[in-house]
Every structure is written in C-alpha cells, then in structure tokens.
Amino acid sequence: MTRTIDLWFEFASTYSYPAALRAEAVAEAQGFRIRFQPFLLGPVFRELGWNDSPFNLYPVKGRYMWRDLARICADEGLALRQPSQFPRNGLVAARVACVEPEADWLPDFVKRVYRANFAEDRDIADPKVVWDCLEGLVENPDATIAASQTPEVKARLRTNTERAAQMGIFGAPTFVIGEELFWGNDRLENALRFARALARVERAE
Amino acid sequence: MTRTIDLWFEFASTYSYPAALRAEAVAEAQGFRIRFQPFLLGPVFRELGWNDSPFNLYPVKGRYMWRDLARICADEGLALRQPSQFPRNGLVAARVACVEPEADWLPDFVKRVYRANFAEDRDIADPKVVWDCLEGLVENPDATIAASQTPEVKARLRTNTERAAQMGIFGAPTFVIGEELFWGNDRLENALRFARALARVERAE
Numbered sequence: 001m002t003r004t005i006d007l008w009f010e011f012a013s014t015y016s017y018p019a020a021l022r023a024e025a026v027a028e029a030q031g032f033r034i035r036f037q038p039f040l041l042g043p044v045f046r047e048l049g050w051n052d053s054p055f056n057l058y059p060v061k062g063r064y065m066w067r068d069l070a071r072i073c074a075d076e077g078l079a080l081r082q083p084s085q086f087p088r089n090g091l092v093a094a095r096v097a098c099v100e101p102e103a104d105w106l107p108d109f110v111k112r113v114y115r116a117n118f119a120e121d122r123d124i125a126d127p128k129v130v131w132d133c134l135e136g137l138v139e140n141p142d143a144t145i146a147a148s149q150t151p152e153v154k155a156r157l158r159t160n161t162e163r164a165a166q167m168g169i170f171g172a173p174t175f176v177i178g179e180e181l182f183w184g185n186d187r188l189e190n191a192l193r194f195a196r197a198l199a200r201v202e203r204a205e
Numbered sequence: 206m207t208r209t210i211d212l213w214f215e216f217a218s219t220y221s222y223p224a225a226l227r228a229e230a231v232a233e234a235q236g237f238r239i240r241f242q243p244f245l246l247g248p249v250f251r252e253l254g255w256n257d258s259p260f261n262l263y264p265v266k267g268r269y270m271w272r273d274l275a276r277i278c279a280d281e282g283l284a285l286r287q288p289s290q291f292p293r294n295g296l297v298a299a300r301v302a303c304v305e306p307e308a309d310w311l312p313d314f315v316k317r318v319y320r321a322n323f324a325e326d327r328d329i330a331d332p333k334v335v336w337d338c339l340e341g342l343v344e345n346p347d348a349t350i351a352a353s354q355t356p357e358v359k360a361r362l363r364t365n366t367e368r369a370a371q372m373g374i375f376g377a378p379t380f381v382i383g384e385e386l387f388w389g390n391d392r393l394e395n396a397l398r399f400a401r402a403l404a405r406v407e408r409a410e
Contacts, residue, residue: 048263058253060375064386071395170265181269186391190276 011090013172019185079119089125095148105137216295218377224390284324294330300353310342
C-alpha cells in the first residue's frame with residue numbers, strides 16, 4: 001500500500017519551510033507518512049541557466065514571494081524572519097540529513113534547520129549551527145557531522161540530487177507519490193488527495 | 206466597502222483558464238464580485254528577459270505545468286485539450302476585452318475565449334474565432350471588433366499592461382485587492398480570505 005509521500009526539500013528553499021513544518025501532521029491525520037528527501041537546488045537551477053535563486057534573479061518575483069511567505073507563515077502560526085542572507089548554503093545540513101535517511105531524528109532535525117534559517121536568521125552553512133540543530137536528537141552531534149563528511153554520505157546527496165532532476169523536479173518543496181509530482185507547499189493537500197485515490201485503487205485490486 | 210476583486214489575466218496564460226472559469230462563482234458565494242482586468246504578459250516577460258513563455262523556455266517546468274493543469278481541470282470539471290500552439294497571441298481578444306471594461310458581457314466573453322484556446326484548441330489570434338466568442342453576447346460583433354482597434358482602446362490595453370507591471374504583477378492570473386497581490390489560480394481562496402478580513406475591518410471602522 002502506498003502510504004508514504006516523499007517530500008523533496010532543500011534547506012535554502014523558502015516555501016519548503018512551511019511545507020516541512022506542517023507536512024507530517026497533515027499527512028498523518030490522513031494515515032500517510034512523510035519521508036524527507038534532501039537534495040540540492042543549486043545543480044538543478046544551474047541546469048536551467050540560473051546561477052542564483054530565481055527570487056534574486058527576478059526581484060519582482062522575490063518581493064512577491066516574501067510577502068506571500070509571510071502570509072502563509074502567519075496562517076500557519078510559524079515565526080518568519082527574512083534571512084539576512086538568501087539563499088543560505090544548505091550543503092552541510094543536507095549532508096547531515098543524508099547520514100541516516102530513515103532515522104527517527106531526521107524530521108526533527110529538518111524542522112530545526114528550517115527554523116534556524118527562516119525564524120531565527122541563523123547561518124545554517126555554519127557547522128556550529130547544524131550542531132545545535134542536532135543537539136539532543138542524536139547521541140553525539142560531532143560523530144553525526146563527521147559521518148556526514150564521508151564519501152559515502154556525500155555520494156548519497158549527489159545521487160539524491162541527480163534522482164530529483166531525473167524525476168523532473170525543478171523546485172522545492174516537491175511532493176512525490178510514485179511518478180506523480182506536486183510542486184509547492186500549496187500542493188500538499190492535492191498530493192494527499194492523489195495518495196488517497198491511489199490507496200483506494202490499490203485496495204480494490 | 207471593498208467588495209471587488211480584480212482578476213488580472215492574459216488569454217494565453219494556462220492557469221488563468223481555470224481561474225477565469227471558476228472565480229466568479231467562488232467569489233459571489235462569499236459576497237464579492239470579480240472584475241476582469243486584461244493585460245499582456247509579453248511585455249512583462251520581456252522585462253524579465255524572457256522572449257517566450259517560461260513554460261517553453263524551461264521545458265521541465267512546462268511538462269509539470271501541463272500535468273498540473275490537467276489535474277486542476279479534472280477537479281473543476283473543465284475540459285482541457287493542450288493547445289497545438291502555445292502560447293497563442295491573445296492581443297485581438299485582449300483588445301476586445303478593453304472595449305467596455307465594465308460591460309455585462311465581458312465575463313462571458315472572457316470565458317468563451319479561454320474555452321476556445323484551452324478546451325477547443327482554436328486559434329484565438331484569429332479575429333473570426335474572437336467573433337464567434339462575441340456572437341450572441343453583443344448586438345454587433347463586427348462593431349465591437351472594429352471598436353477594439355481604435356487608438357483609444359489600444360491605449361487602454363497598453364495602460365493596463367503598464368499598470369500591471371507597476372503593481373508588481375509578473376504572471377497571470379493575479380488577484381488584486383488594494384495593493385495586495387495573490388498570484389495563481391490556487392491563490393483565489395487566499396485572496397478571498399484577505400478580502401473578507403479587510404471587509405470586517407472596514408465595517409468596524
């Protein structure tokens with residue numbers, strides 16, 4: 001039974017912040033689980049010819065996005081402080097998220113990193129900030145950060161990024177069920193509706 | 206009392222199709238009216254450095270959009286046939302939409318043009334197709350089309366397009382209430398929520 005929805009995310013991505021913070025509760029209320037899938041938007045954007053966030057390349061889109069995000073966060077009761085640097089480099093944190101892809105601590109870690117970036121304006125590119133996000137979630141944050149820098153884990157993030165591009169992902173967050181993509185925080189409910197319909201078909205078969 | 210929501214649209218815009226077809230019923234159920242505001246995306250896109258629809262410039266985004274639009278149209282019970290030419294030139298139809306900005310026939314005309322483009326795969330750049338969309342709505346379609354080609358009406362569309370850009374509009378559909386922008390068919394409900402909140406404040410004052 002298809003009871004898992006993949007949430008493909010990038011720590012620098014603005015709309016991934018509300019998505020990551022709200023997805024589990026919304027999905028679990030309908031009997032689904034969220035699997036967090038880290039990838040890097042940088043290489044995906046470079047393929048599209050962008051050497052920066054489109055929200056920086058196209059300031060009119062950026063201005064709208066920050067306003068739209070503020071409304072969304074207000075609706076969701078999420079703190080938002082526009083990061084003094086955007087986008088921040090999420091590489092260190094994304095590698096940490098690849099250490100144990102199915103670990104129980106992963107969802108909490110992901111949420112803490114998003115809060116650090118978008119609610120607390122902390123530099124998530126700094127391993128010390130990532131360390132703080134791990135504290136209390138893993139036994140030894142130093143060991144987890146060390147593990148994130150092994151060739152195996154680095155390769156895991158690279159492979160994830162390549163898979164994302166192959167699947168047709170071009171932005172974050174993207175919810176994925178089978179081969180069906182739902183791009184954007186605002187598509188979570190549609191993704192769940194699709195997942196429910198699919199589950200009904202699978203039950204009937 | 207702020208009871209009008211402006212729907213800024215462009216006839217070539219894909220997501221404007223479901224927006225134009227559903228906005229009035231959704232808004233009217235909540236006591237609001239939709240005012241259709243035609244503009245041209247071409248000049249707006251050129252300002253962003255795009256000489257074509259971003260869905261053509263970035264095929265991975267285009268593929269996703271057509272899939273996403275198919276899901277939306279299925280949900281809304283709207284026919285969708287991917288136009289054999291995209292984007293189609295909406296200039297003739299947009300000028301006709303500027304002949305009488307507050308005319309009773311305008312909403313029906315707008316919907317017919319969208320259906321012609323996205324449900325019937327007809328070439329809306331052809332004045333004959335635009336004529337068909339006017340038939341039965343205005344007394345004399347020939348006269349309305351002739352009126353659309355006067356300098357006054359041409360200038361009206363140009364002014365609308367400039368106003369859209371000045372307001373920070375960079376895509377269609379965009380719902381506007383005062384200075385607040387809501388971009389995308391999927392933001393209609395948010396726009397209405399904002400409009401209701403604004404109406405409550407105005408009542409209280």
